[in-house]
Amino acid sequence: MSITDMMDRLRTAKTTGDEPCIATGNPRVNLKLPSKKVMFTGLDIGTTKICAIVGEIEPSGRVTILGVASTPSQGLRRGVVINLEETVDSIRVAIRKAEDIAQIAVRDVFVGIAGGHIQCHQLTATNDVANPERGITKSDIRRVIDRAIQHQVPPEREVLHQIPQRFIIDDGPIIDPLGFCSRKIGVEVLLVTAAVTSAQNIVRAVSQAGYRVAGIYLEPLASSLAVLKEQEKELGVALIDIGGGTSDVAIWADGAVRYTGVVPFGGDAITEDISKGLKINRYDAENLKKRYGICSANAVDDSETVQAPGALSDKMHTHSRKLLAEIIECRLEEMLMMIKEKIDKLPAYERIYGGVVFTGGTALQQGICELGERVFNKPCKVASPSGLAGLAGVVSSPIYSTGVGLVLYGLEHEREQAFLDGNAFNKIAKRLKSFIDWYG
Ligand SMILES: Nc1ncnc2c1ncn2[C@@H]1O[C@H](COP(=O)(O)OP(=O)(O)OP(=O)(O)O)[C@@H](O)[C@H]1O
Ligand SMILES: [Mg+2]
Numbered sequence: 001m002s003i004t005d006m007m008d009r010l011r012t013a014k015t016t017g018d019e020p021c022i023a024t025g026n027p028r029v030n031l032k033l034p035s036k037k038v039m040f041t042g043l044d045i046g047t048t049k050i051c052a053i054v055g056e057i058e059p060s061g062r063v064t065i066l067g068v069a070s071t072p073s074q075g076l077r078r079g080v081v082i083n084l085e086e087t088v089d090s091i092r093v094a095i096r097k098a099e100d101i102a103q104i105a106v107r108d109v110f111v112g113i114a115g116g117h118i119q120c121h122q123l124t125a126t127n128d129v130a131n132p133e134r135g136i137t138k139s140d141i142r143r144v145i146d147r148a149i150q151h152q153v154p155p156e157r158e159v160l161h162q163i164p165q166r167f168i169i170d171d172g173p174i175i176d177p178l179g180f181c182s183r184k185i186g187v188e189v190l191l192v193t194a195a196v197t198s199a200q201n202i203v204r205a206v207s208q209a210g211y212r213v214a215g216i217y218l219e220p221l222a223s224s225l226a227v228l229k230e231q232e233k234e235l236g237v238a239l240i241d242i243g244g245g246t247s248d249v250a251i252w253a254d255g256a257v258r259y260t261g262v263v264p265f266g267g268d269a270i271t272e273d274i275s276k277g278l279k280i281n282r283y284d285a286e287n288l289k290k291r292y293g294i295c296s297a298n299a300v301d302d303s304e305t306v307q308a309p310g311a312l313s314d315k316m317h318t319h320s321r322k323l324l325a326e327i328i329e330c331r332l333e334e335m336l337m338m339i340k341e342k343i344d345k346l347p348a349y350e351r352i353y354g355g356v357v358f359t360g361g362t363a364l365q366q367g368i369c370e371l372g373e374r375v376f377n378k379p380c381k382v383a384s385p386s387g388l389a390g391l392a393g394v395v396s397s398p399i400y401s402t403g404v405g406l407v408l409y410g411l412e413h414e415r416e417q418a419f420l421d422g423n424a425f426n427k428i429a430k431r432l433k434s435f436i437d438w439y440g
Pocket of ligand 1: 045046047048049050073114242243244245246247266267268271286289290293360361362363364365366398399
């Protein structure tokens with residue numbers, strides 16, 4: 001069963017938004033604004049924590065965070081469910097806590113998806129325009145996108161997103177070809193697929209926890225919604241969300257996402273190295289990393305020390321802070337190099353004039369920007385969700401970028417639904433979810 005079918009089956013009523021969103025334009029997040037207050041719940045099923053965020057979006061564009069709750073993630077490895085029962089319990093605890101804080105009952109949630117099983121493909125197709133003199137119509141555009149996504153997706157993979165990049169007409173590349181006279185129309189589409197089983201397990205876990213999946217969204221895209229400004233997407237940036245188990249990448253150029261990918265390592269690998277290197281348990285290694293860690297050994301004086309109990313006894317041992325920094329620097333540099341190797345051959349990499357934006361919990365690692373600048377040879381910064389009201393202070397950390405982005409995606413999803421419901425080309429349009437970004 002496809003995720004779409006599964007979600008349709010699990011969804012017995014419409015999602016939480018009261019009515020379709022209107023196109024007044026929101027400069028902050030570049031989402032179309034709702035005509036009245038709407039409330040959405042984002043559920044970030046991360047490797048280290050499961051986090052539920054309830055947010056309310058007003059017609060003015062004000063986003064108020066009403067409830068936030070995290071619970072340590074049980075039953076996941078590198079973004080993939082490995083123990084359904086434990087994952088279900090963690091999801092239930094996180095959403096219930098968020099419900100208590102927000103004082104509302106949650107029904108539908110927007111869930112993030114990530115993990116090594118996510119793949120992205122660049123697809124192209126070209127068609128004759130039905131009537132070149134009259135100009136390119138929406139139906140020409142739909143047909144060429146439809147042709148591009150006839151890509152052979154094996155049965156074990158599910159299409160998550162199809163995102164048109166640009167069109168090519170007789171006169172060359174163009175963002176919006178509608179109405180242009182041309183004999184041919186070509187399109188480049190970014191196709192993002194996931195392993196069917198991984199995606200189904202997420203939907204199943206949420207459903208067993210007693211909630212409905214209203215939409216699934218790729219995590220680096222959700223984080224992008226929460227932290228990237230429109231000017232940054234236009235200028236071109238690589239967003240890197242380094243969590244506990246994975247590092248998710250989204251490359252933006254000329255206002256559109258050009259690539260998404262995953263490197264199956266995150267901050268937990270650093271903790272693991274500290275634990276082994278200093279012969280201490282993981283809990284203490286995690287604490288040392290967060291309190292005294294820095295990813296530049298040169299920045300630490302030889303005489304500085306840190307203390308932690310030994311792995312087999314409570315006796316405190318003294319360790320060199322420089323060694324701690326060396327371990328962190330070595331692993332984080334290796335992870336950033338792996339990400340660089342994954343993206344530096346892509347044509348879009350040349351166009352990230354804005355540099356690299358780090359988010360996710362590991363972006364809190366002291367010195368990450370300096371290390372990033374050395375590895376990527378581009379300007380780097382750390383970004384968190386900002387410009388929010390309500391519990392804004394709680395979520396203004398890189399740890400919450402995906403969760404906040406999923407709340408914002410709720411609004412985007414409502415708009416997509418409104419488009420699909422009222423459109424004669426419903427069947428095709430369902431397959432062209434992202435297409436409406438261009439014409440909504
Ligand atoms: N102050 C800090 N300094 C360094 N690392 C930190 C700090 N705070 C959190 N981390 C690390 O961030 C990671 C968790 O980040 P995050 O909450 O974004 O992960 P996640 O979303 O659960 O995992 P994933 O996205 O990989 O599935 C952990 O490895 C944690 O050690
Ligand atoms: Mg994450």
